[in-house]
Amino acid sequence: xxxxxxxxxxxxxxxxxxxxxxxxxxxxxxxxxxxxxxxxxxxxxxxxxxxxxxxxxxxxxxxxxxxxxxxxxxxxxxxxxxxxxxxxxxxxxxxxxxxxxxxxxxxxxxxxxxxxxxxxxxxxxxxxxxxxxxxxxxxxxxxxxxxxxxxxxxxxxxxxxxxxxxxxxxxxxxxxxxxxxxxxxxxxxxxxxxxxxxxxxxxxxxxxxxxxxxxxxxxxxxxxxxxxxxxxxxxxxxxxxxxxxxxxxxxxxxxxxxxxxxxxxxxxxxxxxxxxxxxxxxxxxxxxxxxxxxxxxxxxxxxxxxxxxxxxxxxxxxxxxxxxxxxxxxxxxxxxxxxxxxxxxxxxxxxxxxxxxxxxxxxxxxxxxxxxxxxx
Numbered sequence: 001x002x003x004x005x006x007x008x009x010x011x012x013x014x015x016x017x018x019x020x021x022x023x024x025x026x027x028x029x030x031x032x033x034x035x036x037x038x039x040x041x042x043x044x045x046x047x048x049x050x051x052x053x054x055x056x057x058x059x060x061x062x063x064x065x066x067x068x069x070x071x072x073x074x075x076x077x078x079x080x081x082x083x084x085x086x087x088x089x090x091x092x093x094x095x096x097x098x099x100x101x102x103x104x105x106x107x108x109x110x111x112x113x114x115x116x117x118x119x120x121x122x123x124x125x126x127x128x129x130x131x132x133x134x135x136x137x138x139x140x141x142x143x144x145x146x147x148x149x150x151x152x153x154x155x156x157x158x159x160x161x162x163x164x165x166x167x168x169x170x171x172x173x174x175x176x177x178x179x180x181x182x183x184x185x186x187x188x189x190x191x192x193x194x195x196x197x198x199x200x201x202x203x204x205x206x207x208x209x210x211x212x213x214x215x216x217x218x219x220x221x222x223x224x225x226x227x228x229x230x231x232x233x234x235x236x237x238x239x240x241x242x243x244x245x246x247x248x249x250x251x252x253x254x255x256x257x258x259x260x261x262x263x264x265x266x267x268x269x270x271x272x273x274x275x276x277x278x279x280x281x282x283x284x285x286x287x288x289x290x291x292x293x294x295x296x297x298x299x300x301x302x303x304x305x306x307x308x309x310x311x312x313x314x315x316x317x318x319x320x321x322x323x324x325x326x327x328x329x330x331x332x333x334x335x336x337x338x339x340x341x342x343x344x345x346x347x348x349x350x351x352x353x354x355x356x357x358x359x360x361x362x363x364x365x366x367x368x369x370x371x372x373x374x375x376x
């Protein structure tokens with residue numbers, strides 16, 4: 001995976017250079033904007049960069065299809081010039097979009113931490129308290145973090161456009177932009193469905209809840225995390241309809257497996273590894289596939305208790321442990337693990353006969369294992 005490591009280094013360098021210029025503009029407007037620049041920089045540092053990597057390998061899989069690279073350039077993408085600069089900028093823009101989504105997601109979920117540190121709204125709240133400003137610290141934190149997320153969205157779009165200007169092919173520019181626009185619509189719709197399920201589940205038949213939870217996975221995470229980055233990268237390389245279809249058949253089931261793993265970590269993850277309190281999804285009331293399967297398997301009395309506790313932000317550690325035990329004993333964890341394995345198998349099988357570069361397909365297979373066996 002050395003090529004992936006080198007690409008991640010290029011991503012960080014591109015983000016740093018791009019943001020340095022924008023941060024200087026912010027600070028030139030007013031000194032009071034310095035914390036906005038500083039907090040933005042923190043959110044753009046580090047991370048697993050999965051979306052950027054899927055964008056890169058989507059591009060590489062098309063670029064290297066056949067006997068020669070599709071664009072006629074050198075086979076080593078990370079030392080080749082030209083279109084690589086466009087891919088770096090576009091993939092970096094996906095990381096900015098992801099940072100914006102995390103800021104807004106933490107606000108929506110009332111989550112206090114992110115990657116083991118205070119969430120953006122809690123940082124602004126702490127700044128308010130530290131400076132002794134007038135008014136409500138939480139209200140300031142919420143408002144400032146909302147604007148921070150909006151700023152990151154604006155910068156993401158700007159950086160995406162910068163990447164597109166580096167492409168010669170007008171059809172490739174249009175195709176990549178269309179995928180980017182659809183990704184943003186899908187994830188926003190999925191986020192809405194996610195918060196709706198937390199309050200609307202009681203008015204729906206129990207038999208529908210698993211299908212509804214699966215729909216949230218597809219639109220909130222699976223498409224946005226893996227399928228769309230793949231398609232955007234492939235579009236930059238001028239992918240054919242057949243190549244895009246093959247990447248969809250790989251990306252969607254893998255994205256589902258990715259989110260199912262995330263759901264398990266949201267309930268059972270080690271806080272020291274995930275950077276989130278153990279059982280955080282239980283406090284937030286997430287109506288996930290894991291919860292839907294649990295509710296199907298347990299008696300009505302236990303189901304009523306689970307429903308009463310789920311979404312209580314003041315759950316005690318003992319209550320969390322009790323809920324975790326109920327979920328485990330229901331067999332839902334084993335079912336989700338099987339679902340993950342089945343979706344990974346489907347994804348890898350889709351690659352076998354795909355009209356894509358052999359080396360890139362090997363890297364995508366490796367990534368499929370990495371993103372679904374992670375502990376954070």
